[in-house]
Amino acid sequence: MSWLRSTSLSFARQLSRSLDPRHDYEPQACYNSFCKHWQQANDIIIKSQPKHLHDDVLGVVNHLEQLGTLLVLEARAKEINTTNNHATCLEYLLVENLLDKLYEWACCTGKYENAVRLEQLKLYGILISHYSTQIIAAEPFLRPLLKLLSGFRNELSSPNLENQLVTVLNQLCVALMQNMKFLDLFFLTTHTQDGSQAEFIIVRLLLASVHREGSTGSAARDALLLCANMSSRCTQLAEYMLTGNTCPVLATGLSGLYSLLPRTLSEKVHRLTPDDVNNVNKLTLFIDSLEFCNAVAQVAHPSIKKHLLDLLYQGFLVPVMGPALLQTKGGPLQSGAGEQAAAMAYLELVLRCVTRRGLLKAVLHFLFVYEYDGVRIVDVLLKRLEGNSQLSLVSLSLMETLVDLNCEDVMIDLVLKHLLNGHHLMVNQRHKISDPEPYREAAVAFLSLTPRCCTRALEKTKEWVDELAHTGRRVLDFKQDDDSKRINGYHDGGIAMKNLVHEVRFNYGNPNETLYANYHAYLCDARFEIVSRTIACLNWSSKYHNVTSPKRETNNNTKETREMDIHALKEQDSLISCTSGYDTLKNSDTSEKEPHSLTSLLEQETEKVNADLKEQDCVSLGESSDYESFRYKEENDDDNFVEDIFKKSFYRIDNAMEFDGDMTSVRSWKASAESIIGPLLSSLLKKVASFLESEVMVNGRVTSVVSKLVSLPTPLLTSLLLCPNFVLQPNVPSLYQVIHTI
Template sequence: MSWLRKQGSFRLRRPAAILKNADPKTLLEAFREHCSQANALIQKWDLTINFAVRQDDVAAILNHLEQMVNYILEESAAKSFTGPPSTASTLSSMSSTPSPVPSLNSYAISPILDYILDNDVLEKILEWSLQTSEFTLRLLEEQLRIYEILTSNCSQRLLYQKGFLSPLQKLLSICQTECPEELERRLVALLNTLCVTLSQNSDLLQIFFNQKDDPPDFVVFSLLIPFVHREGCLGHQARDAILLCMCLAAKNHARMDELGRYMANHSTFCPVLATGLSGLYSVLPRKLGAQSEDWFRLTDEDIHEIPELASFLNSLEFCNAVTQVSHPLVRDQLLDYLLHGFLIPVMAPALYQSNTDEIVTTTVYLELFLRKVTEPRLVRVFLHFLMTTTCERRLLIDILMLRIGAHSKLSLVTISFFKTLVDFNCEEVMYELVFKYLLPCSHIMLAHRDRIRDVDTFCVTSQRLLSLTTSNQPGAGVKQSQSFNENLSSQISPNDQIQYLAYILDAKNGVRACRDACQVWSRSYDGSRNESQRKDNPVNNLHPNGNGDLKLLTEEREDSGIFVNDQRDFSADIGPFLTQILVRLEMLPINDVYTNLQLTSLVARLALYPQPLLRSFLLSQEIVFQPSIRSLYQILCTLRHKLDHMILQLGNSSALMQQAREFFAAREQHITQPSSLKSSVSKDKQVTVERPVPAQTQRRRSLGIFFRKFGVLQPIADNGGYRYIAKPPPERDVSSESSQNSAVHRNQMTAVLSMIVFDEFVKELAAISQEQALQQLLDEVPAE
């Protein structure tokens, strides 16, 4: 059918004026006139079959068709048609003999439509179009438009009529064999209209879904599959139409069940969708270069600047929608294809490679995918992939845990990734990361294991945490005879009290939301003997070596310069995840400020979990751990001592603290402004991202409260950032400064920034501890 690739080029004649508000008889006569003139042109060309059809004749027929459609629309708008389907021209009728024009009082559908059906007008036009050689494509395009208009504007009973359905099916069959690009827009629009009609009247499915064929065929659905990954309006229309088909197949009906079986077993929809994701991922930029120091995740601005990423997300969100509404057979097959056709063969090797920049890019891609996916079953597939996939005998999740100890950028994006993972409140994830190591209670001294569920009635933990703030002497104790409110008033200033109340509000919302999400968990993780002796694993179908071999884990820590904590030993008592977090937290004085912000955010998020095992490990100060295990409070006390010592070594600590506060205030001000992202994709798919601050969605609200308490300050020049703060004041000659003095100044500013982050972090933990204690007390109050 190579003739489909040819297209004539000509100007259509201007259509004549339409008869507005005319009576049905006048409209019918005008329609018959145009139909007769078009038929005369067709017959004239048939008589001169040895000669090529003239362009003027084709243009005239197109103009007559345009007028005929206008009359149909005018008639449809003027009258609401009722009555049973025509017995003379339904699908059951085998006679093709044209019937005489019926009287105006005996129309089955409408005067004009009955005339079209009885005289096989659409069939004749299609047959003539296929013989016009170079003009066939243009004529077929016009007929697709006509069928779209008739389907969307006329009675659904029209689809039951043989004179309408037969040429429509032939036209769709032609497009199924070969569909040139010029026909795609009209074809998808028609298919979308048909799917809307089918969703409104599922009885019409018997017309287009042929179950008698072997294999069965649903031409409307199969024609849409090639457009599932298209961009623009074409792709959106196709995906919307497919979703309508999916909703139709998901209905609890015998015929619909057969449709679901067809989609799963006899169509190429699932493999096309999954393999298309792999193809779209393969063209994504492999490196995201020139990011600012505080960049750790992809934002909506980034997505708009990377067209390939936007295309991928469109398809991923479509997979999410299909999973929500599709037939169980289609859903299960699609999820299986996504796991074994995209995640395992494509994402896993991308996460396990040697190039650090590409690892960073892949990690931020995966974190973005997790944020965009909302359907629980699809989320579970991603989590199953993370928890069970192995790369060279190592679990993928274990490899990712080790990267928390990597150098700044890789560590930063990995911490952000785990923060997103923890935000799911998923029992299987938390079991694999935390609870399977804490359940034996081997990290707690034997005599203290029965205190895991104790309630911190007097908020001792909160008071001790607040004693670590800069407004108190290091290690200052709290008088037990005083009330908590008295201690709070004596420890922090009025401005800090307002700020602490804001932390309390955040903690209240966070703790309650997390508790609500964990209501469906299978275990309470309270450290009881019965729980520690249970053999069932809440993580289904995980790899048998899920606990991991410490020797294999440490093999990842090669002398490649990627990892910072190469000399640290993992403790099996609390697991690699908590160990890496705490080890990284111990490095808070030398971490860059952006890593510290994300790290403290992750620890605070873990502290929101209500399970006694985790809550007691992070917040309780009454439980004694094994000598090899350092509690979070011990680490915080050590950090406070280190930071105090570093601050005392500074000769100009007051000025540096003011600069640090201005840095945070300017950063907060920039966060609230739209981010200007400039990117360019090179031939090797490397994109350049210039962004002075993260987008508003990345803001951590609790620390943002602190940033705003200083009021409105002038933004720092050159978009103020960490490097700018580390520079000498503007009036000084930068070129005269030695590299050694610059390094010393950077270290000083790092210490000051770390002190501010630490100060706010302990306040946040204190608020969370206080809210956790309150919720425990409320749990013990008997319900009325």
């Protein structure tokens, strides 16, 4: 069809764009011109001969271009109501059965058939975009259109033809979305060995282009998304998409696109940015398809959503992404760490692209529940936090993204399950978690750690705050409610959440100060972070402001019984469903979770160490603990303290509790910090302790994760990280301790 590009056909398109119907449109002249062009084209069609076919096709195409221009001009004129003439070009086109005659002739044009079909599609595109409400159900329009579309069923079209076909299908979907009563018109009966079945021709054709690059793929995905949306209101369409190959094409296509991604990334990359995605063509296509699958899961019929989630879980996450994350050996010239870092970076990007109503639950179920040889993915990823390599940085970024989800079950698995029993605290301290006074004292304590180089910024901020106080203005101001009960963001002892984030009016002080010196800007940003997370966590099942008392494991609870419970739990979590896993905490207390929630996955492990830690609690030294001796340690002893405290804190002793028939013998052992507060918190505290030796990139990422953790409305976690007055177990360092030493 390249011979068409060198002709003057583009002149008609330019003319249609340049004509102004208010000045260039005369109804009768337009109608007469339209009739004349079609009569001339029809004469060529009737007299067409094989030996002059090239010239005949070129002549008909030229006339079709003029017909399209006149139709656009007439449509624009009707939009601005410049004419009331009833003898319109559109009526002539339908009465003369022009489209059907054109289709019949195109089938006889041999090697030029695709060129004529391209012009037919352009003409249909004009009609649908300007006259959809008038012609979509008209037989002279619909019959030749369906015959034309049926010809593309089992055909691999050229790029130009495919692009125009997808454009027409997209326009059809937009028109049908506005008039869903016409959906039945596009179901065609197909005959197979299994009998006759209805086929929705639009979806059938779109699937061939849904994973294409560029504008063609984008238009195909948009159109198919409209079909998915219509399926939620049309049972017949939902049944066709469910029983057809719609979901398999989406799932297998995503797996194929993932396999094309680069195996390794630059060593400087620890979190993929939008620029990184745009610079890698294969990654752009993968993310586009991922976001499309996520959107389909949000708007499609529930049965389609469930089928798609199952296929993505069993066909992409488990067999493709799982092995990529767990690989230990690289290629011939690669180490496994580089490929692991790339796979984790892709996983982190996936988590940022999916949503709660879409694929997020499936991805989280894959991370926190599915096991490879008895090991969960998240447990493997947590072990990669150690060190300062690219793998460690990517792991930190992944943990930060998981925290940003503000998902209760995720935080229970990563952090809270280790703190709920209160073993990180001395026994006489556990009742103080809900007391607000230690948290006020914590703010003063952390401000006392301010380095001398930052005192000027602090002094300037204090002066500015005092200046505001004299004028009666607040440092952080919120709109007042009519009942005057809400003051500075608080209402009846709690944060008034309605539209709070949008009501904050930040004043960052002196604009001449740099960001480093503008201490108040940091305070406002921190305040905004706390308020935002509090709003995001409003639906959590518990406030996590006290320690739970775990049930003791009796001698009658044998190993066989525990194995049966674990087996039953795995059976419940073996299949992903739209409601399993992450909604189980919504209607129950923290201490009594449903057996298939993420919390229950760790209760058995927690109960195993409760008896061991009980002995340690009983020998609590109260105010004479290691923490108190640390608080008053002289500064000249700080040099070696970090190394000593972490040698003690992260030292493991592999003694375990042994059961013996009628009586229990507990071998004394010293629990490591990781076994008490969990691998995430222990790794973060170790990294904080090594701030002076680590790179700025690592320190910035660690600081970001820690700041987001302390912003969560969970006193159980905040008391560990922020409150220096809480007496912790001797082998559990607090954030204040670590920062004080550096």
